[in-house]
Amino acid sequence: MKSLVPLIIAGVLGLAPSLASAAPGSRLWATGGVTSFEGAAGGGLTPWALIAGYDSSQQWGGTVAQSTAHLQDYTLNVTAAAVSFDNRVELSLARQRLDLDTLGGRLSMDTLGLKVRLYGSALYNRWGEWSLGIEHKHDRNFALPSAVGARSSSGTDVYLAASKLFFGVVAGRNLLLxxxxxxxxxxxxxxxxxxxxxxxxxxxxxxxxxxxxxNRQWLVGTEYRQKPDNLNFAKEDDWMDLFVAYVPNRSLAVTAAWVDLGAIAGLKHQNGPYLSVQGSF
Amino acid sequence: MYPRLTRTLLAALCLCGLGACSSMPSASDSLYQQLGGKAGISKTVTMFLYQVVDDDRINHYFAGVNADRLQKRLTNQFCQLSGGPCHYGGDNMHKVHAGMHLTDADFNALVEDLILAMEKRRVPISAQNRLLGKLAPMHAQIVGK
Known part of the structure; x- marks a missing residue:
């Protein structure tokens, strides 16, 4: 997996122009969300039911993204890419690096994600859009996690996501839940x-x-992510953020956020600015 | 700008859950006014059809269509949907699109053309959204028929 990430990203970057010229995705602006830190289409901290990119019927889509968060005692960097087909299936890959600015050292992991849209449409269906996703993660450094009581260096999350756009309900603006x-x-x-x-x-x-x-280019919102608390050595907090996403066209999305990640490995009040830039087709 | 209203709406939406609130109370009569009455709607529909004709993704579906009749039908339909004093006399959406095998990509392109037309006509964003909200459910009667 070590050499796979840059390879796939290079592949997506290389494919993007040719695929885009062959079959430009025709989904409406911003309907691929942005790239979450785990690589799946979503917000910053959570995946959404939306499929990455702009592919509609029989089309290909894709994203590449670079994201960073500067917290009190940590710096997070994420490089991610996703390809999608038919607004149905999304395959994503991300490498996350967490620099331990205060403690010293670095934690790093890779996440391979698969998301399948099961039903509906966030825009056109009264019951919204429903997707099932899995994220397989592997720690590239396990010495510290092991020392603080972690049992395994890899794991697989499974999630069910629902997304729905409500037209004109907040002061005439569209609301995405x-x-x-x-x-x-x-x-x-x-x-x-x-x-x-x-x-x-x-x-x-x-x-x-x-x-x-x-308006159709600016999305302002908030996210909340509940988390387990499996380790005795330090309490784990839920995460949240306030974000502004700018999506001027189908090629670019820029997300700025303020993230509050609570206590991480005993160091409290980890919050700070987050910035993510996504290219897509 | 409307923090209290926003909070109340968010709370209401959260309470009734995803998808269960498709019929929010809306001021349909003001939507008709916001769209500029029948004259404004007619101009928007004309602009919409110009966008469609320019759109190589979907304009082939409209080859040979009587543009004048389509313009009047759509104007009446949008007028009626927005709460105006009009009657859409055409066939239902299912029947109109039967046998066309339209895809999601086609439907998305059509919606995009309508949004661009409304932007060119400087239709207020709230009116754009409310009209789109009334048209969006037609997806089920139009795509894949």
């Missing part, structure tokens, strides 16, 4: 391994987000 239920054993989404000395079983966690399209 998303909800996920996720089964996971991940500690700090996997940076600190999977399972722990306190709990070592799958637990259901809720994730939700709400955003308002100020």
């Amino acid at each position: 998303n909800a996920d239920i996720r089964a996971t054993k991940a500690n700090q989404t996997g940076f600190l391994g999977f399972g722990g000395d306190k709990h070592d079983r799958y637990q259901p966690e809720f994730e939700g987000s709400a955003g308002v399209f100020v």
Whole structure:
């Protein structure tokens, strides 16, 4: 997997122009969401039911994204890519690096994601859009997670996501609501391994987000992500953010956010700015 | 700008859950006014049809169609949908699109053309959204028939 990430990203970058010229995705602007830190289409911290990119019937879509968050004691960097087909299936790959600015060292993991749209449409269906996703994660450094009580260096999350756009309901603006239920054993989404000395079983966690399209290019919203608390050495907090996404066209999305990740590995109040730039087709 | 209203709406939407609130109370009569009455709607429909004719993704579906009649039908349909004093006398959406095998891609292109037309006509964003909200459910009667 080590050499796979740059290879796939290069592949997507190389394919993007040719696929885009062959069959430009015809989904409406911003309907691929942006790239979450785990690589799947979503917001910043949570996946949405939307499929990455702009592919509609029989079309290909894709995204590449670079994201960073600067917290009090940590710096997060994510490189991610996704390809999608038929607005039905999305395959994503992400490499996440967490620099331990205060503690010293770096944690790194890879996430391979698959999302399938099961039913509906966020725009056109009264019951919204429903997707099932899996995220297989593997820690590239396991010494620290192991030392603090993590049981495994890899794990697989499964989530069910629902997304729905409500037309003109907030001061005439469109409201996008998303909800996920996720089964996971991940500690700090996997940076600190999977399972722990306190709990070592799958637990259901809720994730939700709400955003308002100020116009078709600007989405302002918030996300919340519940997390398990598997390790005795330090308490794990839920995550949240406030975000602004700018989607000027089908090629570019820029997301700025303020993320609050709570306590991480005993260091409290980890919050700070987040920036993500996505190219798509 | 409307923090209290936003919070109340968010709370209401959360309470009734995803998808269960498709019929929010809306001021249909004001939508008709916001669209500029029948004259404004007619101009928007004309602009919409110009966009469609220019759109190589879908304009072939409209080859040989009586543009004048289509313009009047759509104007009456949008007028009626927006709460105006009009009557859409055409066939239902299912019947009109039967046998055309339209795809999601076609439907998306059509919606995009309508949005671009409304933007060119400087239709207020709230009116654009409310009209789109009334048209969106027609997807089920139009695509794949």
